[in-house]
Amino acid sequence: MNALTATNRNFRYAARILGLDSKLERSLLIPFREIKVECSIPKDDGSLATFVGFRIQHDNARGPMKGGIRYHPEVDPDEVNALAQLMTWKTAVAAIPYGGAKGGIGCNPRELSMSELERLTRVFTQKIHDLIGIHRDVPAPDMGTNSQTMAWILDEYSKFHGHSPAVVTGKPIDLGGSLGREAATGLGVFFATEALLAEHGKSISNMKFAIQGFGNVGSWAAKFFHEHGGKVVAVSDITGGVLNKENAADVKAKFIIEAANHPTDPEADEILSKKGVVILPDIYANSGGVTVSYFEWVQNIQGFMWEEEKVNHELKRYMMSAFKDIKTMCQTHNCNLRMGAFTLGVNRVAQATLLRGWE
């Protein structure tokens, strides 16, 4: 099932639980704006290379649209659309004043030099600069992009609009980035896992962790689990799993923490749920990244930098509060954690939309 079909299915299920009006349901599902741009750059050898870039702005009822930009060979409009929609529900679950968006360029960043990546990022920014902005749509890093990518976007955007550090988050500290943003998604995953395990009378200490994906999110999460007594028994990256052969067959997860976006197909979701596996959904589990992005944006607007301790303290507070709100929805609607998170997010966006009206 493709990512968009799966995400729409989860949304519709939540809308049904909430008893949303079918017209409102349709309005919430259709993206606010879909942008597709051609990005041609000269390669280092002088030849021409053309890529397709997307920015899908899903919803802005609760505030400026927010979400990462990914560079990956499999980026396609349906996937970006699904990820943009997930951002709308995620920012609502996290109770931060944003809507949702996501972007991407279909490319393999491993096959491009630094100067080619810079040219590609600048061309993409030239094509979308009028449609993003501090109070409109604020990009951030995602798979295949990082703080350097954000620095190039900031620089290119500022040529058109004047110095604008708050136009992106996840940027280098020297350009107004927030202390703690680099580690934030992994730290949020850690806090989310701690909250879930506590519910089940367990703790991180001595628990075994298998981590799929070992980039920004996976590596920071592994570090925090390890530092708190967790045993990281397996990690995997694009080249496959690193483990020894002896223990591979023994990995039997009782809890799945969705640190990535949309990592579980709805059919797999059902099978795992029937087996009694508890799944902590992406729109909550990895919301630490966008939450600290929000803190970064606030600091840029305030022109005042927070200590890292304050960033991490506030992150923990937001993660704990969202977990409590999700559990309340689970109890109210007698549903699992994914539907608890979806109903929480969708309901907050629906209320904001109704309050704003359509005139």
Ligand SMILES: NC(=O)C1=CN([C@@H]2O[C@H](COP(=O)(O)OP(=O)(O)OC[C@H]3O[C@@H](n4cnc5c(N)ncnc54)[C@H](OP(=O)(O)O)[C@@H]3O)[C@@H](O)[C@H]2O)C=CC1
């Ligand atoms: N960065 C952030 O703040 C946030 C990220 N996320 C989500 O978390 C996930 C990871 O993002 P992030 O850590 O930033 O990305 P990175 O690019 O830093 O890391 C991605 C990791 O996934 C591996 N990988 C990529 N493609 C494949 C594949 N086809 N099969 C197996 N492994 C693969 C990469 O391997 P290799 O190292 O070999 O390239 C790398 O280990 C994404 O779903 C993203 O949307 C969610 C919230 C915030």
Ligand SMILES: O=C(O)CCC(=O)C(=O)O
């Ligand atoms: O930090 C952000 O603004 C967005 C992070 C993101 O893309 C995500 O949560 O999936």
